[in-house]
Amino acid sequence: MGPVADRAVVDVRADFPVLQREYGGKPLVYLDSAATSQKPRQVIDAVGRYYSESNANIHRGVYALAREATDLFEGARERVARFVGWDEATTIFTKNATEAINLVAYAWGRAHVSPGDVVLITHMEHHSNIVPWQLLCQDTGATLRYLSVSDQGELSLEELDELLAGGRVKLVAFAHVSNVLGTINPVAEITARARAAGAVTVVDASQAVPQMPVDVGELGADFYVWTGHKALGPTGIGVLHGTRELLHEMRPFLGGGDMISKVEFDSSTWNELPWKFEAGTSPIAEGVGLGAAIDYLSAIGMENVRAHERELTAYALTRLSEVDGIRLFGPMDAERRGGVVSFAIDGMHPHDIAELCDREAVCIRAGHHCAQPLMRRMGVPATARASFHVYNRREDVDRLVDALVAGRQVFGL
Amino acid sequence: MDALYRDYILDHYKNPRNFGELDPHDLELHDHNPLCGDELGVHVVVEEGKIADLRFHGQGCAISQAAASITSAELIGMTVEEVAKLDADWVLDQLGIEISPTRRKCALLMQKVMRGATTGDPSWPE
Numbered sequence: 160m161g162p163v164a165d166r167a168v169v170d171v172r173a174d175f176p177v178l179q180r181e182y183g184g185k186p187l188v189y190l191d192s193a194a195t196s197q198k199p200r201q202v203i204d205a206v207g208r209y210y211s212e213s214n215a216n217i218h219r220g221v222y223a224l225a226r227e228a229t230d231l232f233e234g235a236r237e238r239v240a241r242f243v244g245w246d247e248a249t250t251i252f253t254k255n256a257t258e259a260i261n262l263v264a265y266a267w268g269r270a271h272v273s274p275g276d277v278v279l280i281t282h283m284e285h286h287s288n289i290v291p292w293q294l295l296c297q298d299t300g301a302t303l304r305y306l307s308v309s310d311q312g313e314l315s316l317e318e319l320d321e322l323l324a325g326g327r328v329k330l331v332a333f334a335h336v337s338n339v340l341g342t343i344n345p346v347a348e349i350t351a352r353a354r355a356a357g358a359v360t361v362v363d364a365s366q367a368v369p370q371m372p373v374d375v376g377e378l379g380a381d382f383y384v385w386t387g388h389k390a391l392g393p394t395g396i397g398v399l400h401g402t403r404e405l406l407h408e409m410r411p412f413l414g415g416g417d418m419i420s421k422v423e424f425d426s427s428t429w430n431e432l433p434w435k436f437e438a439g440t441s442p443i444a445e446g447v448g449l450g451a452a453i454d455y456l457s458a459i460g461m462e463n464v465r466a467h468e469r470e471l472t473a474y475a476l477t478r479l480s481e482v483d484g485i486r487l488f489g490p491m492d493a494e495r496r497g498g499v500v501s502f503a504i505d506g507m508h509p510h511d512i513a514e515l516c517d518r519e520a521v522c523i524r525a526g527h528h529c530a531q532p533l534m535r536r537m538g539v540p541a542t543a544r545a546s547f548h549v550y551n552r553r554e555d556v557d558r559l560v561d562a563l564v565a566g567r568q569v570f571g572l
Numbered sequence: 573m574d575a576l577y578r579d580y581i582l583d584h585y586k587n588p589r590n591f592g593e594l595d596p597h598d599l600e601l602h603d604h605n606p607l608c609g610d611e612l613g614v615h616v617v618v619e620e621g622k623i624a625d626l627r628f629h630g631q632g633c634a635i636s637q638a639a640a641s642i643t644s645a646e647l648i649g650m651t652v653e654e655v656a657k658l659d660a661d662w663v664l665d666q667l668g669i670e671i672s673p674t675r676r677k678c679a680l681l682m683q684k685v686m687r688g689a690t691t692g693d694p695s696w697p698e
Contacts, residue, residue: 508633
């Protein structure tokens with residue numbers, strides 16, 4: 160690991176209180192950040208401080224406390240938008256990435272997708288970027304089609320071109336980084352091709368924004384979604400970045416308070432962006448917490464976060480390859496993947512692998528990772544998965560490898 | 573010895589009894605555990621109200637496969653009514669190991685499928 164990653168790791172681990180925990184006398188090794196990241200003290204304190212000092216409902220209160228709460232929440236929005244090079248008026252807070260995708264599927268999809276149209280997704284999507292499009296196609300009579308994934312875990316731009324050339328592709332939805340394979344998809348190339356073919360793009364960046372520098376404008380997506388809790392922030396807050404043009408002409412997703420301009424007996428007019436899409440009381444503390452998470456990541460520097468993830472992933476790919484009977488999925492080049500490694504071991508089901516790792520206080524995930532179509536493509540019912548963030552170090556990977564070796568012995572392998 | 577992965581559990585996992593398919597069969601059901609995607613199907617031959625033979629198939633962890641293998645031998649010879657009444661405790665007794673809440677559905681998947689095949693009720697055993 161290079162000096163940059165070393166320094167970041169040494170400095171940050173003390174900020175994450177949960178890493179002080181032990182199970183069975185063994186220090187916790189948390190390798191499930193692709194499911195949810197741990198939270199630094201700075202985020203936990205920001206949420207606590209908001210409730211202790213500044214709690215009030217936002218936007219309409221005329222008293223100083225409400226103005227303060229509003230400033231904290233809207234200030235967080237500004238910083239979150241700036242973090243990915245986007246404008247705050249077109250940065251909408253949702254419950255999570257899933258809700259953000261559903262917002263697009265309902266508010267844009269139901270209005271624009273017609274019978275005979277094609278909605279194009281990929282075989283490497285999380286269920287959150289599959290099921291909303293299945294429902295959209297069922298409701299509209301459109302056809303759902305899938306871009307295939309190669310044995311190396313990558314998409315083919317040639318196949319994309321062929322499908323787009325067939326016409327009728329109205330929307331292309333895909334992950335920036337796969338939550339199973341770690342594959343970093345060529346977002347800008349895909350969005351440029353889709354735009355040229357007249358299709359709108361939706362990018363699920365849940366696994367990208369937490370671990371690499373992102374400039375949404377350069378990526379060229381019409382809609383770009385992610386979630387706070389994987390980016391060191393609280394649960395209950397997701398983000399939708401959209402183009403002003405599309406968001407402006409879309410109907411609201413949810414109706415209620417805060418999203419209206421004027422309510423008559425039979426109809427209403429809508430609030431301005433972004434609040435038109437934020438019905439009801441917002442996740443205020445969660446927004447404040449996400450702002451603190453962004454500040455924390457920015458202080459480390461996303462280039463440094465990415466370098467750390469890349470180096471640790473390369474180390475994990477090397478060390479895991481030493482385990483007998485192991486099969487690694489996804490690109491073997493750490494340059495082309497994020498900080499996640501899925502694997503299988505002959506003769507051991509992933510659930511049993513995770514159970515045996517748990518005995519060594521090593522937290523990994525086992526199962527289909529909400530990506531059942533991808534599991535079918537890979538020909539496995541499930542995989543085990545280790546994923547990393549800034550608080551992980553080489554020693555954590557070593558502990559995982561030791562647990563796998565010990566686990567194979569329990570199974571008599 | 574490992575408290576969960578005992579020798580007989582691993583033996584049933586690696587060498588499952590009554591594994592495969594049966595044709596013709598009288599009852600069948602294929603189901604899965606939505607938490608992990610594990611799949612399990614059964615083919616059952618019924619003679620005079622009793623389970624005359626059965627085979628299970630699918631893929632799963634050591635606990636789900638051992639539970640299916642171990643209970644399959646007990647189920648053969650039972651009446652369909654008896655099978656339908658078997659509860660979660662019966663399955664866990666047959667397994668003879670401590671099952672944590674997170675692995676409970678692994679252990680109960682076979683009985684869920686058997687209950688569904690015999691009664692049409694695919695709910696999890698209580």
